[in-house]
Amino acid sequence: MTFRQFTVNNVIRNKRLYVAYFLSSLFTVMVFFTFAIFAFHPAFMDGSIRGEVLYGMSIAGGIIYIFSFFFVLYSMSSFLQSRKKEFGLLMMQGMSTKQVRLMVFMENMLIGFFSTLGGILLGLVFAKAILLFAENMLVIDETLNFYFPLWAIIITFVSFIVLFLFISLFVSFILRTRKLIDLIKADKQSKGEPKSSVILAIIAAILLAAGYATALYVEGQGVLLAMLPVIIIVIIGTYLLFTQLSVYVIRQLKGNKRFFWRKTNMVLFSDLSFRMKDNARTFFMVAIISTVAFSAIGSLYGLQSFLTKEVKEMNPYTFTYSNYESDDSLIQEHTRTVEETLNKYDIQTETASEELNYFEVENSGRPEVLISKESEYNRFAALLGEERVDVGKNEAVVVGDSSTVMIGAEQKERLMDVPIVLENGERVHPSRLISTVVMPEMFSYYIVADETFDALPDPVETKTHITWQATQGSEEAIIEAGGVLQNQFSPGTFSAIDYSIYTINKSFGPVLFIGLFIGIVFFVSAGSFLYFRLYSDLDQDKMKFKSIAKMGLTEKELKKVINRQTALLFFAPIVVALLHGAVALTALSNLFDYNLVTESALVLGLFAFIQIIYFIIVRHFYTKQIRSAIY
Structure with missing residues (x-):
């Protein structure tokens, strides 16, 4: 040979x-x-x-x-x-x-x-x-x-x-x-009894707690300022967690005789501290790599979801036309263009139009504020299937803007403290605050009764607003027609929501695709690291369990010990990574003031499911190898 x-x-x-x-x-x-x-x-x-x-x-x-x-x-x-x-x-x-x-x-x-x-x-x-x-x-x-x-x-x-x-x-x-x-x-x-520092173990716990608390506490732009310090603190804390804190906790459990001598705990924990110490660097690397994968994919997916939902909330109508010009012939020409295009693509719609009136309101913090008639608001609400609003003669309703990010909550509620001054000097005070997406207004605005609206002074600005809500037509036709119309009008004049969402998804598609593949590579590699470490000790495990079996360890007890041991070694870094990822995505939610629970649960749950399947497969073959050496 x-x-x-x-x-x-x-x-x-x-x-x-x-x-x-x-x-x-x-x-x-x-x-x-x-x-x-x-x-x-x-x-x-x-x-x-x-x-x-x-x-x-x-x-x-x-x-x-x-x-x-x-x-x-x-x-x-x-x-x-x-x-x-x-x-x-x-x-x-x-x-x-x-x-x-x-x-x-x-x-x-x-x-x-x-x-x-x-x-x-x-x-x-x-x-x-x-x-x-x-x-x-x-x-x-x-x-x-x-x-x-x-x-x-x-x-x-x-x-x-x-x-x-x-x-x-x-x-x-x-x-x-x-x-x-x-x-x-x-x-x-002999490797000697693994040692751990009590001080370093406490520091690990403090660093992780401080990093988590900071990430969960800060909001808005503070998230960006705290990001780098939190990342450094959590990375150091994670390393100390596996090298010091885990070994210290295991030694404390071994020192508890009631716990250590119970059933098969002695077999399980006898060399667990050795394994945690030996595999500390592997666990640390797996935890950090997996966290990067979770956070990257979750952030990309969450950002896409956030943008598409924000666009939809800011303008829930299929097609919207807005024009500050007072030229009626121009507006009629534009309207005919829209109608002809919709007919060409066989799209049927329900239409509503209104003159949006903006008034000067003192102490509102803005040059002008939209004030809408009750009847006009309810007409648009019916188009969307939203609840009607009943406004008393001497009251006003403040509507929070449809955007959850661009304008903060304190600005939404600011109009609640600002009364409307009528032409005769009387004041109408806001009575309640609601949140809807009925009117195409980025900022907060008022709804008043029709009689109250007629008593207002002349508006400082008027905008013609026309909406078309699609009732029939294919999704492809609506998107294509929206693209044609949006490119025909000047920016800000015409909006096609489905086409806008399509362009966002088109922009995010490559990024999501690339992020998904990189995340999968990282995650599969992390699982492979754990596989290498588990099987590198296989020969020693065969000898150990073979010796213990001679002392009376039953097959059921053997299976129980192996399941617990492999689960602890396999999921310890993954659980840490899932916690890191959950905190990171929560911080992202605080940055955008947007709830990412659904997106976070989907991403983290998918990776956890993949890891469980991987663990079941690896455990099956690992247990088979151990049993073949004993029985």
């Missing part, structure tokens, strides 16, 4: 460890290849969306490539740590240090070559499905037809072969073999 054959067989024999490394690398290559397929797609190269998407794709590809380097490097270090005894046995048989390095180099290049090739082939298999998914998510007009991505294949293959070559050379160069006796007994040497 040649040395080359020996290296290939060595990879096959260690397939349990290499399979996660291989599949994760394969997935990373596939994602990078997917971005390359988009970047060189003819629709992007020749179409109008080239500039919108290619820049983001390039940045995303660079991020994935850089992250892949550190991921592969970390994976290799995990393999080398778990194979110390194997290196010792090989050196005992006469293998030199140079040959050990050459073996590691050849192994990594073998895995790198096939994972690169497999990632490209898998990307080609699912290319059409991914293109269809992207076509809908990116909200583009061009069709992303399948094509043979020659340049994408070349760039992906060359990029990752170079990456694996560089890492293989780097790892084999820095590889150091210790004394032979240390390598042979690597899995039997």
